[in-house]
Amino acid sequence: MTSPIVQLPQAQLRPLLAAYEATVRSRRWHSVMIAACVVAAIALSSISAEVAPMRLFENIGRFTSYIVRLFYLESGAPVWTDPAEWYWGLPRWLRLLGETLLMAYVGTLLGAAGAFGLCFLAAANVAPSRWLRIAVRRFCELCRTVPGLVFALIFVIAFGLGPMAGVLAVAIHTLGALGKLFAEVVENIDMKPVEGISSTGAAWHVAMRFGALPQTMSNFVSYALLRFEINVRESAVLGFVGAGGIGQDLIEAIRKFYYSDVSAILVLILLTVAVIDMLTARVRHRLIGLGENHR
Amino acid sequence: MTGRPKIDLAAVRSRHPHHFGRMDRAQITAAAVAAAALALLIYGMGELGFFGGTFLAGLRRLGEILGLMLPPDPGNWAHVRIFVMALLETVAIALLGTLSAAVLAVPLALLAARNVTTARLVRFLSRRSLDTIRSVDILVWALIWINVVGLGPFAGALAIMTSDIGSFGKLFSEAIEAADRRPVEGIVSTGGGRILGVRFGILPEVFPVLASQILYYFESNTRSATIIGIVGAGGIGLHLAEAIRTLELPQVSFIILLILAAVAAIDFVSSQLRFAMIGPRAGTAT
Amino acid sequence: MLRLDGVVKKFGDKRAVDAVSLVVPAGQLVGIIGRSGAGKSTLLRMINRLNDPSEGSIRYGDIDITALRGRALREWRARCAMIFQQFNLAGRLDVLTNVMMGRAFHAPLARSLFNIWTDDEKALGLSALEGLEMARLAGQRADTLSGGQQQRVAIARALVQEPELILADEPIASLDPRNTQVVMDALQHINRHLGITVICNLHSLDIARNYCDRLVGLANGRVVFDGVPSQLTDRVARDLYGLESDDVVGPDARPDYTPAEARPGLALAGS
Numbered sequence: 001m002t003s004p005i006v007q008l009p010q011a012q013l014r015p016l017l018a019a020y021e022a023t024v025r026s027r028r029w030h031s032v033m034i035a036a037c038v039v040a041a042i043a044l045s046s047i048s049a050e051v052a053p054m055r056l057f058e059n060i061g062r063f064t065s066y067i068v069r070l071f072y073l074e075s076g077a078p079v080w081t082d083p084a085e086w087y088w089g090l091p092r093w094l095r096l097l098g099e100t101l102l103m104a105y106v107g108t109l110l111g112a113a114g115a116f117g118l119c120f121l122a123a124a125n126v127a128p129s130r131w132l133r134i135a136v137r138r139f140c141e142l143c144r145t146v147p148g149l150v151f152a153l154i155f156v157i158a159f160g161l162g163p164m165a166g167v168l169a170v171a172i173h174t175l176g177a178l179g180k181l182f183a184e185v186v187e188n189i190d191m192k193p194v195e196g197i198s199s200t201g202a203a204w205h206v207a208m209r210f211g212a213l214p215q216t217m218s219n220f221v222s223y224a225l226l227r228f229e230i231n232v233r234e235s236a237v238l239g240f241v242g243a244g245g246i247g248q249d250l251i252e253a254i255r256k257f258y259y260s261d262v263s264a265i266l267v268l269i270l271l272t273v274a275v276i277d278m279l280t281a282r283v284r285h286r287l288i289g290l291g292e293n294h295r
Numbered sequence: 296m297t298g299r300p301k302i303d304l305a306a307v308r309s310r311h312p313h314h315f316g317r318m319d320r321a322q323i324t325a326a327a328v329a330a331a332a333l334a335l336l337i338y339g340m341g342e343l344g345f346f347g348g349t350f351l352a353g354l355r356r357l358g359e360i361l362g363l364m365l366p367p368d369p370g371n372w373a374h375v376r377i378f379v380m381a382l383l384e385t386v387a388i389a390l391l392g393t394l395s396a397a398v399l400a401v402p403l404a405l406l407a408a409r410n411v412t413t414a415r416l417v418r419f420l421s422r423r424s425l426d427t428i429r430s431v432d433i434l435v436w437a438l439i440w441i442n443v444v445g446l447g448p449f450a451g452a453l454a455i456m457t458s459d460i461g462s463f464g465k466l467f468s469e470a471i472e473a474a475d476r477r478p479v480e481g482i483v484s485t486g487g488g489r490i491l492g493v494r495f496g497i498l499p500e501v502f503p504v505l506a507s508q509i510l511y512y513f514e515s516n517t518r519s520a521t522i523i524g525i526v527g528a529g530g531i532g533l534h535l536a537e538a539i540r541t542l543e544l545p546q547v548s549f550i551i552l553l554i555l556a557a558v559a560a561i562d563f564v565s566s567q568l569r570f571a572m573i574g575p576r577a578g579t580a581t
Numbered sequence: 582m583l584r585l586d587g588v589v590k591k592f593g594d595k596r597a598v599d600a601v602s603l604v605v606p607a608g609q610l611v612g613i614i615g616r617s618g619a620g621k622s623t624l625l626r627m628i629n630r631l632n633d634p635s636e637g638s639i640r641y642g643d644i645d646i647t648a649l650r651g652r653a654l655r656e657w658r659a660r661c662a663m664i665f666q667q668f669n670l671a672g673r674l675d676v677l678t679n680v681m682m683g684r685a686f687h688a689p690l691a692r693s694l695f696n697i698w699t700d701d702e703k704a705l706g707l708s709a710l711e712g713l714e715m716a717r718l719a720g721q722r723a724d725t726l727s728g729g730q731q732q733r734v735a736i737a738r739a740l741v742q743e744p745e746l747i748l749a750d751e752p753i754a755s756l757d758p759r760n761t762q763v764v765m766d767a768l769q770h771i772n773r774h775l776g777i778t779v780i781c782n783l784h785s786l787d788i789a790r791n792y793c794d795r796l797v798g799l800a801n802g803r804v805v806f807d808g809v810p811s812q813l814t815d816r817v818a819r820d821l822y823g824l825e826s827d828d829v830v831g832p833d834a835r836p837d838y839t840p841a842e843a844r845p846g847l848a849l850a851g852s
Contacts (some may be wrong), residue, residue, distance in 0.1 A: 013447075042394065045387035047446040049529065054452070064441045099343070106339040109332070115642060145558050146551055149522045153539045154547070158360055159353030163343045195671025196735070199629050200742050201659030202685035202693075209694050214673035239433045244343070247424065254438045272428045285403075307704040307711075314677060314703055314719055 024139040038175070070263035086264050093246060093268055099163055100245035101272070103238070104231040107167045112224040115140075117183030120208050125191060128204055136179070143176025148234050154242040163244025166168025169237070170231050181223045182216070189215045218287045225241050232276050236269050320459050351497025360544060368545035376549055378534060382557055384448050385530035388523070389516040397509045400460050404467030411471060411493060422466070429461030429485045433519055437528040448529025455516050455523070462512065471497055510565040517561055521554050582606050583628070583746065583778070588637035590623050590802075597623045599802035600637070607745070610772040610779045611847050613835040614786060614795030618820055620802040621782040623667075625748045628780070629663045630654055659686035662739035666751035668731040676715065676734050680706040683741035702741075703741030713767060729760025736767055748773065749781040753788065765792050772835075786818055 008016075031184040071079050077217055087093075118136050127133035148169045153272075155165035194211035197205075239247025251260035259295060340346065369375045399492050405411045406421040424562035444450050479496035524532020531550060538546040583605040583797040588742040605611055613621050626632040628639060630646065639646040641657070649657050663682070670679045684702045685693050692698075697789055698706075710716040713733040718726065723734060732752060749768060753761040769792050770778045783789040789796055790810040798806030798813075798821045806817055 023407055038394075041390060045390045048384050048387035049391055049452050051391065051452065052444065055444050055449070055557040066439055066442055102342060103391060106343060109336050116314045134536070137520065142555065145518065145555050147477065147518055147522045149525060152534060153525070153536060154360065154657075155353075155357070156359035157542070159349060162351065164345060165351065167343055169346075174606055191363070192665070192667050192669040193671040195631060196663075196665060197671065197682045199631060199663035199665075199669070200683050200685060200738065201657070202682055203654040203655065203690055205690060206682070206685045206693055210671050210678065210685075210696075212673060213673055233430070233432060235468075237434050240434055250435070251438075254435070255716065266431060266435070273430050274426075302701075302704050302708050304700060307707050308700065310711075311707050312708060312714060315700055470769045579623065 010127060017113070066259075069259045071260075073260045079263060086260055088259065089249070090266070092250065095267060096239075096246040096249055097272060100239075100247075100294060101232065101276075103163050103167050103245055104235040106169025107235070108174055108224060108228045108231050109169075110171040110228070112178050112220075114171070114175040114181050115178035116220065118179045119186055120212065121181040122179060123186035124195065125187050125189070126208065126212060137183075140176045140179035140183075142179060143172050145176070146173075148173040149238065149241060151253040152238050152241050156166045156242050161244075166235060166238035166243030166245055169243060170235060174227055174231060174233070178223060178227055181227075182220055185216045185219045186212060188205060188229070222284045222287050223283050229273070229277055229280055232273055236273075304418070314381070319473040334440055363544040364546065367549040369549045370546055374546065378531065378553055381524075381534050381551055383533040385532070386517060386557065386561070387521045388448050388451040388455060388528075388530050389513055389520040391452040391515050392520070393509060393513045394457060395452070396456045396459035396463050396512075399456070400463035400467055403464040404471060405493065407464060407468040408471040412496070424466075425461045425468075427461070428457065429465065431458070433458040433523060434526055434529040436521045437526050441527060446529075447529045450521060451523045451530055452526035454528055455520060459516065460521075461493070461510070461511060466508050467501075467505055470501045470508070474500050483538065507569045510569050514558070514561050514565055518554075582642060583630075583780075584640045586638045588624070588627060589635045589637060590620070590627060590632060591635045595662065596802050597626070598634075601799075601802070601804055602637075603797065603804065603807070605780060606777060607778050608772070608776055610794045611770065611781065611843075612789035612796045613782045613799060613808075614784065614789050615781065615785065615799035616823065619799040622750050623802075624799070625663070625750045625780065625782055628746075629658055629661055629748055631663070631783055655686055659742050661743055661748060662742045662744035662750040664732070664735050664739055664747065666750045666754045668728070668735045668755075670720065670723040670731055670734055670738075674706040674723060675708055675720050676710070676723055676726070677719040678705065679734055680710060680719075680737045680741055683738040686742075687781050697777040701751050705741050706737065710734070712740075713737055727757050727760075729757065731765060731768070732756060732760065736771075737766070740771070744777060746778045746780070751777060751784065753757070754784065760787065768792070786813075786822075812833055 003220045013159045073079055073085055075082075075084060075085075118140065121128070121132055122136040124133065151172050152165055152169035154173065155168050159168065189212055193215070196209050197207040202210075235245050235247075236250070237247045239245045239249070240249065240251045246269065248264045250269075252263065254256075255267060302355065307369065313319075318458065332487070344350070369378060403421055403425060407425060409418065412418050412421075433454055436457045437450060440450040440453040440457070459465055474497050478500060479492040482492045482496045519532050521532050524530040525536040533552045533553065535547065537555075538544075538550060583603075585603040588598060589596060592601055601620075601624060613624065615621055623632060627634045628646070630649065634647055637647075640768060641661075644657065646657060671682075678696060681693075681696075681698050684698065684705070686767060688698065688702065691699045707719060708718050710719055710733075713732060713736060714734050715737060718730065723731060726734065731757075736752075747768070752768065753764050756764060768779050768781060771777050781789075781793065783793075790813065793810060796806065796808065796810055796813055796815070797804060799819055805821060806813065
C-alpha cells in the first residue's frame with residue numbers, strides 16, 4: 001500500500017520531533033510535579049489517618065455482611081417476607097419523622113427569615129454601611145462553617161435534650177448559608193430601579209422593598225427550598241446528639257445492632273427525602289419558569 | 296407647591312374604580328399562601344416547645360454559655376499540640392476520602408452518563424444506587440465503617456469516601472453528559488473504538504471540571520470531617536464533642552476558631568488551585 | 582435658585598466634572614449639552630446626590646446640598662425629582678406602584694413598605710398618568726411597556742413628588758422620534774405651566790435649541806458655553822462636540838448633531 005504522505009527526510013524530521021518532544025516533556029514535567037505533590041500528600045495523610053489496607057481487606061466481609069444483615073429480621077427471615085414485623089415501630093417512627101420534617105421546616109423558615117433580613121446589609125452594592133457589611137459577612141461565615149451538629153451539641157446543653165436545640169441548630173446554619181447566597185443574589189441585581197426609587201427621596205427600606213426585592217424574590221424562594229431539602233437530611237441525624245427527630249431512634253438501633261430497625265428507618269428517611277426532593281424540584285422549576293416568563 | 300392642580304378624587308375614582316378596590320386576586324392568593332406558611336410555622340414552633348418557658352430559660356443559659364466561651368483558651372500547650380494534630384488528622388481524612396471517592400466514582404459516572412452508556416437499564420440502576428448512597432448520611436456510613444475497621448480516623452476516611460462516591464458519581468456523570476461530543480466523533484471517525492473516544496475525547500475535556508469539583512468537595516469535606524469525630528471516627532470532632540460535654544467552654548471556642556482558620560486556609564488554597572487549573576485553560580479556550 | 586460653586590467629581594485620577602460653577606434661577610428650562618463622557622450625567626447625579634461631589638459646593642436657596650445627610654437628604658431628593666435615560670423603573674412592579682414611589686418620602690415607612698397607599702395618593706398618581714395618557718395602563722407591569730411609555734411613567738413618578746426641580750438625564754436618548762417629542766413636550770409643559778425648574782441633559786443639539794431657554798455646554802467636565810440658544814453658533818457647537826478630532830466615532834459618541842447646512846427642516850420641533 002502506498003501512503004499519500006511523502007516521508008520527510010531525516011534531517012528535517014529530527015528537529016521537528018525534537019521540538020515536539022520538548023514541549024511534551026515540559027508539560028509532562030509539570031504533571032509529574034503535581035502528581036508527586038498529590039502522592040506525598042496522600043502518603044502523609046495515610047499516616048495521619050491510620051490507614052490500614054490490610055485491616056480493610058481482612059474485614060471487608062464485615063461490611064458486606066453488615067449490609068446484608070440489615071435486610072434480615074431477628075428471626076432470620078428476609079425483611080420483605082414480614083413487613084409487619086419489619087415495620088413494627090411504624091407509628092412511633094412516623095411521629096418522629098413528622099417531628100423531623102417540622103424541625104426542618106421551622107429551622108429553614110427561621111433561618112431564611114434571618115438571612116432575608118441580613119442579606120441587604122451584606123450585599124456590596126446596597127449595603128448602607130461598610131463596617132456593618134463586613135460584620136454581617138463574618139457572622140454568616142461563622143454560622144456557615146461551624147457544622148450544624150456542633151451547634152446542636154451546644155444548644156442541647158442550653159435548651160436541654162429535644163427538638164428545640166435541633167431547630168435552632170438548623171436555623172443558625174441555614175442563616176449562614178442562605179445569608180451568603182441571598183447576598184450574592186442581591187449583588188447581581190440591576191441597580192437602576194433602586195437608583196430610580198432612591199432619587200425620589202424614598203428611604204433605603206423602600207428602595208430595597210420595591211427596587212431590589214421584586215428582582216430577587218424568586219431566587220430567594222428557590223434557594224430556601226433547596227436548603228429545605230438539605231435541612232431535612234440534616235434534621236434526620238440531629239437526633240444522634242439528642243437534638244430531636246428520628247435520628248435518636250436510628251442511632252439507638254445502630255448502636256444496639258437492631259439491624260432490621262436500622263434498615264426500616266433508613267428506608268423511611270430515604271423515601272421521605274426522595275419525595276421532598278421531587279416536590280421542591282417541581283416548585284423550583286415553576287418558580288424559575290415564572291421568572292423567565294416575566295423577564 | 297406652586298402649580299399643583301386640584302384633584303377631584305371622586306372623578307378620578309369613578310374613572311378608575313379598579314385601582315381603588317381592596318385587593319386583587321393575585322394579592323389574595325399570595326396573602327393566603329403566606330398566611331398558611333405562617334400558621335404552619337407557629338403550629339410547628341408550638342409543637343416543638345418554643346412557647347413554653349424553656350425557650351427563654353434556654354436563651355438565658357445560652358447567653359451564659361457564650362459568655363463563658365470567651366476568651367478562647369486551650370488550657371495549656373499540650374492541648375494545643377493535641378488539637379493541632381487532630382485538626383491535621385481531620386484534613387487528612389477529608390483529603391483521603393475525597394480522592395479515593397473521586398477515583399472510585401469515575402467508572403460509576405461513566406456507567407451513569409447518557410453519552411457513554413447506551414444500555415438504559417445499566418444507566419438506571421447505577422443512577423439509583425448513586426442516589427441511595429448519597430442520601431444516607433455520612434454519620435451513618437461512619438458508624439457502619441467503625442464496625443468494619445474499628446474506631447479511628449480510617450473509618451472516617453472510608454465514610455467520607457462512601458458518601459462522596461454518590462455525590463461525585465452524579466456530578467461527574469452530569470459533567471460528562473455536558474461534554475462536547477464532537478471530539479469523540481472525531482476520534483471514532485478515525486476508526487478508534489469507544490474506549491479510545493472516552494479516553495481522548497471526553498476525559499481531557501471534563502478533567503478540569505472534575506478537578507475543580509473535587510477541590511470544592513475537599514473544602515466541604517473538611518467541614519464534614521469535623522463532625523464525624525463525634526461518633527468516634529477520628530479527627531478534631533472527638534475533642535470538640537468531648538470539650539462540649541465536659542463544659543470546657545474556652546476550649547470549645549478555641550477549637551472552633553482552629554476549625555474556622557483551617558477551613559479559611561483550605562478555601563484560599565483551593566480557590567488558588569482552581570484558578571490555576573481553570574483560569575488559564577478558560578483563557579486559552581476563548 | 583440652584584447655585585453650583587467649583588464642583589469637582591473625581592473617579593480615581595479622572596476628573597469627570599471639573600470646577601463647574603453655575604447659577605440656575607427658578608423656572609428656567611436649562612439644557613446641558615456635550616458629548617458622551619463630558620460629565621453631564623455626573624453633574625446631574627451630584628445635584629440629586631446620587632453621587633457625592635469631591636470638591637465644591639451645591640446650594641439651593643440657603644440649603645447646602647452637599648452637607649445633607651439622612652432624612653434631610655431624602656427631603657431634598659423629594660424636592661428635586663430625577664428622570665433617567667433608562668427610565669429606572671422597577672420592571673416587575675405595576676405602573677401605579679412605580680408612580681407611587683414618588684410619594685414614598687411623604688408616606689409613613691411602615692405603610693409604604695406594605696405597598697398600601699391612600700386614595701388621595703392613588704388619585705394623585707392616576708391624575709399624573711392621565712395627563713400623560715398612561716392611566717389606562719396603570720395596572721400593567723412596567724417591563725411590558727415600550728420605552729416611550731416607560732419614560733412617561735417615570736415622568737409621572739417625578740410629578741407626584743410635587744418637586745420644585747426636575748433633573749432629566751438624557752430622557753430621550755433611548756427613544757424613537759415620536760416619543761422624543763412626547764417626552765420633550767411634557768417636560769416643556771411641566772416647566773411652562775407648573776413652574777417647575779427643569780435641567781435636562783441632551784446630546785441632541787436640535788432638540789436642545791428648540792426646547793430650552795438656556796444652554797450650558799460641557800466638554801471634559803468643564804463649562805465651555807453658557808447662553809441662550811441663539812448664541813450657540815455652529816463654530817461653538819463644533820468645538821463642543823469635537824467633530825474635528827478623530828475620536829468621536831466611538832460607539833457611544835454618536836452625536837445627533839449634524840452641521841446646520843446639512844440639517845433638514847426640524848420635523849420634531851412642533852410644540
